[in-house]
Amino acid sequence: MSEIVKEPSMLLQKEMIARNYEAITSKHETGRKVSSTFVPGNLNELLLCFDIVNNLPEINAIQNGMRKLSGNYIMDAEKSGHSEDVCTYVKADIGMMGAGNIAPNGKPFPKPDVLLLSYTGCYTFMKWFELLREEYKCPTLMLHVPYEGDGHSTKNMRDYIVKQLKEVIIPGLEQVSGIKFDIDRLREALRNSAKAEDNLVWVLESGKHKPSPIDAYFGGVYYIGPIFTAFRGTPDAIAYYDALRTEVQARIDTRQGPITPDGSNFNDQRYRLVVEGPPNWTHFREFWKMFSDEGAVVVASSYTKVGGMYDLGFRHDADNPLETLADYCLGCYTNRNLPTRVDILAKYIEEYEADGLLINSIKSCNSFSAGQLMMMNEVERRTGKPGAFIETDLVDPRYFSAANVKNRLESYFQMIEQKRLGTAKAA
Incomplete structure (x- = not known):
């Protein structure tokens, strides 16, 4: 491939x-x-x-x-x-x-x-x-x-x-x-972090545009790479997120979607999704292509928040250096309880005008997978938008069934279409 x-x-x-x-x-x-x-x-x-x-x-x-x-x-x-x-x-x-x-x-x-x-x-x-x-x-x-x-x-x-x-x-x-x-x-490193975090949040929130200039899941895992790993706090991170913001702004200006795995701009966005859970890495391109082939763009995701919930307002604070490190650790997504995660996902559905919530449940990751069915049901109840559940794993290829994932995605998109039809008739 x-x-x-x-x-x-x-x-x-x-x-x-x-x-x-x-x-x-x-x-x-x-x-x-x-x-x-x-x-x-x-x-x-x-x-x-x-x-x-x-x-x-x-x-x-x-x-x-x-x-x-x-x-x-x-x-x-x-x-x-x-x-x-x-x-x-x-x-x-x-x-x-x-x-x-x-x-x-x-x-x-x-x-x-x-x-x-x-x-x-x-x-x-x-x-x-x-x-x-x-x-x-x-x-x-x-x-x-x-x-x-x-x-x-x-x-x-x-x-x-x-x-x-x-x-x-x-x-x-x-x-x-x-x-x-x-x-x-x-303090100097923390000031650098806050500058980069501002631009990261701007990029992630650009998913509210129609068409979305980003894919906040498959593209998002690239966007978060520098800030979630070894570069947060450095001038290199500031330069990266300046460049990323300029790139995304250019797509907004021309009403272009993000790139697809095939290299074309993803402009025909039929479904806007919020996704909960990490992606599968062993079949990453194939997994991504299942979405883009169906016209499904991810406008917000929980996985791009595992290294920091910056879009909820947190910034590293140079005036309180040790306290801000503590606040950062406390506020990470996997350190929040399930009702809080439900609040976050429901908020994303509403603010990003998504068609529904898709959960990728990871077989070997209890931090994400515990309670996800309950979370999906509660988000559905609150938002009135349909949810769906697929299962893969992080890096174990034995637990990625392309046929099963594809069938569930196709069924989910049909569910969204039926929901839209029912809403249109009611109106």
Whole structure:
């Protein structure tokens, strides 16, 4: 199958991610320290203060899924005793380590100098880091983030996180890096983050236009790459989101839709969807094409919020540097309770004038999949718009059935048409 045709911003973010992999794998030549950490709640601005390169195991698993390598890695991990029900990101990572631990640039990953875990709603993260700690025998720093079980954070929660930052995380990073913490350097990174976040929100909210100039799910995973990984807080992130905004504005000005996997502009947008849950990575192009072939554009998604709910108003605040890191971690999508997630999805349906909610339930990801049927039913009740449910997995190709997914999507689009016909008759 041919490669996905990409927008200029997609190519730019690909180059940025490649540059970070080069920084990681050249650690022995440059002398820079390397951390392993996760996307939701990551403390990239803080790591920048210590010149630590940020490596993200989730992103490595995604890369291996898109390169068709994850299936064998997962089976190797299962042969060594990991259950079929374990998150496939974990098994892809463990399997990769057993197969030489090769990065996407073809060079071996170095051992991390520190494992930095910001716990944000996924218990698997903690077990994953136990396995990595056993493998690498390196320092492990854990920032425990309280779950927003009541639908909001409290001052006590924030103070609890700030205390850990002061007493555990910052001293630990100082010891690993040999660099004294400079709060003014953190403030500068936070100002950079806020500038990039402004433009990211503008891009995501452009999905309210008709036609939408973006696909907020398939295209969106490219758009969020720099800010959710190793570049938030840097001038490079500001430059990227300036370029992305200019690109999207040009499509708005000419009433053009985003690019499709085939390279044409997606102007014939028959269905506007909100999507809940991560995409499937092993068949990403095929999955995307099922939507574009039917004229379905995703105008908003929850997955593009896992690294920060910026569209709800949060910005990193240089005037309150440690407190804003705490607020960021607390507010990540997977750290919010189910009623709050329902509120967010129903809000997207209304504000983006979507035809309905589609849930891609991930077999091995409890953080997203638990409660999704209840969420779908409640969003349907509130909005009057139909919902649908498909099932795939993150990076395990055994759980992507193209025929089943296609049939369910076609049935869903027929349901939307019937709903429209019924609304027209009632009017």
